[in-house]
Amino acid sequence: MKKIMLLLFFICCFASLAFAGHQNPEKYYTDIGCKKLNGISNYFVDGVYIDCVTATEAIEFEFPEKWAEGVGQALHYGYIMKKTPTIVFIVETKDELKYIYRAMPILFKHGIKFYTMSHLEIGIDALIIPQTIPKIPFE
Numbered sequence: 001m002k003k004i005m006l007l008l009f010f011i012c013c014f015a016s017l018a019f020a021g022h023q024n025p026e027k028y029y030t031d032i033g034c035k036k037l038n039g040i041s042n043y044f045v046d047g048v049y050i051d052c053v054t055a056t057e058a059i060e061f062e063f064p065e066k067w068a069e070g071v072g073q074a075l076h077y078g079y080i081m082k083k084t085p086t087i088v089f090i091v092e093t094k095d096e097l098k099y100i101y102r103a104m105p106i107l108f109k110h111g112i113k114f115y116t117m118s119h120l121e122i123g124i125d126a127l128i129i130p131q132t133i134p135k136i137p138f139e
Helices: 002-017 026-036 064-081 094-109
Strands: 040-045 048-053 057-062 084-090 113-117
Touching: 026 040, 026 048, 026 057, 026 084, 026 113, 048 064, 057 064, 064 084, 064 094, 084 094, 094 113
Parallel strands: 057 084, 084 113
Antiparallel strands: 040 048, 048 057
16 A cells, blocks of 8 residues: 555656646746736635736736636735736747637636747737737737
């Protein structure tokens, strides 16, 4: 039994290092993006860590396939901080755009502001500009 528990522990530890198939972990993008937005990253309040807080926004950084989780977190963070709920979608491939399209009606309905950030040039700016500022560029 101890061997099984130890094996499960190591599997969980190493699985988290794989970044779930992403080029970089979410924290990598959060640190860069929050700095670009002149925010405070990993802001702790009311028992939760908010990815980024600016003067007007409570921001959740999220990969597009986890858009629903991002919506819930952004709404919660905006509520507890009394700021505009905001999501920064971390776009690594063109295929991920379908998730942003899926999220858009909910984002518009609930007044959630959104940005994208990517180190790829995939022509996403035209999709985002009508709602918010353009994507956050990498250095």
